[in-house]
Amino acid sequence: MAKMYYEKDADLKALEGKTVAVIGYGSQGHAQALNLRDSGVDVVVGLRPGKSWEQAERDGFAVYPVDEAVKRADVVQILLPDEVQTKVYKEQIAPHLKPGSALFFSHGFNIHFGQIVPDQSVDVVLIAPKGPGHLVRRVYTEGFGVPALIAVHQDATGEAMRIGLAYAKGIGATRAGVIETTFKEETETDLFGEQAVLCGGVTQLIKAGFETLTEAGYQPEIAYFECLHELKLIVDLMYEGGLSGMRYSVSDTAEYGDYVSGKRVIDEGVRERMKQLLKEVQDGSFAKRWIGENERGRQEFNRMREEEKNHPIEQVGSKLREMMVWVDGKKKETVKS
Numbered sequence: 001m002a003k004m005y006y007e008k009d010a011d012l013k014a015l016e017g018k019t020v021a022v023i024g025y026g027s028q029g030h031a032q033a034l035n036l037r038d039s040g041v042d043v044v045v046g047l048r049p050g051k052s053w054e055q056a057e058r059d060g061f062a063v064y065p066v067d068e069a070v071k072r073a074d075v076v077q078i079l080l081p082d083e084v085q086t087k088v089y090k091e092q093i094a095p096h097l098k099p100g101s102a103l104f105f106s107h108g109f110n111i112h113f114g115q116i117v118p119d120q121s122v123d124v125v126l127i128a129p130k131g132p133g134h135l136v137r138r139v140y141t142e143g144f145g146v147p148a149l150i151a152v153h154q155d156a157t158g159e160a161m162r163i164g165l166a167y168a169k170g171i172g173a174t175r176a177g178v179i180e181t182t183f184k185e186e187t188e189t190d191l192f193g194e195q196a197v198l199c200g201g202v203t204q205l206i207k208a209g210f211e212t213l214t215e216a217g218y219q220p221e222i223a224y225f226e227c228l229h230e231l232k233l234i235v236d237l238m239y240e241g242g243l244s245g246m247r248y249s250v251s252d253t254a255e256y257g258d259y260v261s262g263k264r265v266i267d268e269g270v271r272e273r274m275k276q277l278l279k280e281v282q283d284g285s286f287a288k289r290w291i292g293e294n295e296r297g298r299q300e301f302n303r304m305r306e307e308e309k310n311h312p313i314e315q316v317g318s319k320l321r322e323m324m325v326w327v328d329g330k331k332k333e334t335v336k337s
C-alpha cells in the first residue's frame with residue numbers, strides 16, 4: 001500500500017523566511033498562489049504582461065516578469081503550460097536560480113522527457129494535485145483539500161522532501177493526503193489517465209451516448225441530462241463510496257444494466273487500445289507528437305478545439321445551464337472558458 005502523508009507529517013516552518021515564486025497564474029497557478037498565501041506563505045508571481053498579470057494584481061499579489069520573480073525566490077514553482085516551460089526555463093528561469101533553491105513542478109512532463117535538465121545545485125520536487133486547479137482553490141476555501149502526489153528528482157540540500165511536504169500543506173493537499181511517487185510514474189499515469197479516461201475517453205463516451213439518443217429522435221435536452229449532467233452526480237457517489245457506493249444508491253435496474261451492458265460498450269477492444277495509448281506515453285511518442293505540434297504552431301490542436309466547441313452538446317448544455325436552478329439553489333461560480 002502506498003505511503004500517505006497528512007497534515008501531521010508536514011511543517012509549514014520549512015517555508016518560513018522563504019519566498020515562493022509561482023510562475024504562471026492560470027488554472028493551477030492562481031489556485032496554488034492563493035492557497036499558499038492563505039496558509040501564510042510569502043508568495044510572488046512571475047508572469048508576462050497580459051490577462052493573468054492583471055488578475056494576479058487584482059488578487060493582491062506582487063507580480064514581476066519571470067526572471068525578476070525567480071531572483072527573489074527560494075522556491076520556484078513552474079505552473080506554465082507544459083509546452084512553453086522549456087523555452088521560459090532556459091531563457092528566464094535557469095540563469096537566475098539560486099544554488100540551494102528549489103524548483104517545483106505540478107506535472108513531471110519536462111523533467112521526465114529530458115526537456116528541462118536543472119543544475120545539480122537545486123532541489124527538484126514534484127507536487128502534483130490530482131484535480132483541476134479551479135477545484136484545488138474551491139475545495140481549499142471550503143476547508144478541505146485536493147490530494148496530490150509528491151516526488152523528489154534532485155535533493156541537493158537534503159531538505160527537498162521537507163520543503164515539498166510543507167508546500168503540499170500550503171496548498172491544502174495534506175488535508176486530503178499526499179502519496180509519494182516518481183516523476184516517471186506521475187507523468188506516465190497522468191498522461192494516460194487524461195487521454196484514456198478523464199478527458200479523452202469520457203468525453204467521447206458522453207458524445208457517443210448523446211448522439212445515439214438525439215439521432216434516435218429523443219430531445220437533445222433529455223440526452224444532455226442523461227449523458228452529461230447526471231454523470232457528475234453519479235461520479236460524486238463513486239468519489240464518496242467507490243463503485244459499490246454508486247451501485248448502492250442507483251436502482252437495481254440500473255445496476256443490472258451496468259453489469260450486463262457496460263462490458264458491451266467498453267469491451268476487450270477498448271482495453272487493447274488503452275494499452276497501445278500507454279505504450280505511446282511510455283515510449284515518448286505522444287510527448288514527441290505534442291512538442292512537435294507546438295513547434296508547428298498548433299494548427300491541428302486549434303482545429304480540433306474549434307470542432308469540439310461547435311458540437312451540438314455544447315450548445316444544448318450552455319442553454320440548459322442558464323435555465324437550471326442549481327442543486328444548492330444558487331449558481332456556482334463557473335470556470336470561465
Ligand SMILES: NC(=O)C1=CN([C@@H]2O[C@H](COP(=O)(O)OP(=O)(O)OC[C@H]3O[C@@H](n4cnc5c(N)ncnc54)[C@H](OP(=O)(O)O)[C@@H]3O)[C@@H](O)[C@H]2O)C=CC1
Nearest residue numbers: 024025026027028047048050052079080081106107132133
Ligand atoms: N490544469 C490543471 O488543473 C492541472 C495542471 N497541471 C500542470 O500545471 C502546470 C500549469 O498548467 P495550467 O495551470 O493548466 O496552465 P494554464 O494554461 O491554465 O495557465 C498558464 C499560465 O502561464 C502563463 N503563461 C503562458 N505562457 C507564458 C510565458 N511565455 N511567460 C509567462 N507566463 C506565461 C499564462 O499567462 P497568460 O495569461 O499570459 O497566457 C497563465 O497564467 C502544467 O505543468 C500542467 O501540466 C497539473 C495538474 C492539473
Ligand SMILES: CC(=O)[C@](C)(O)C(=O)O
Nearest residue numbers: 129130131132190194198
Ligand atoms: C486535472 C489534471 O490533473 C489533468 C487533467 O491531468 C490536467 O489538467 O493536466
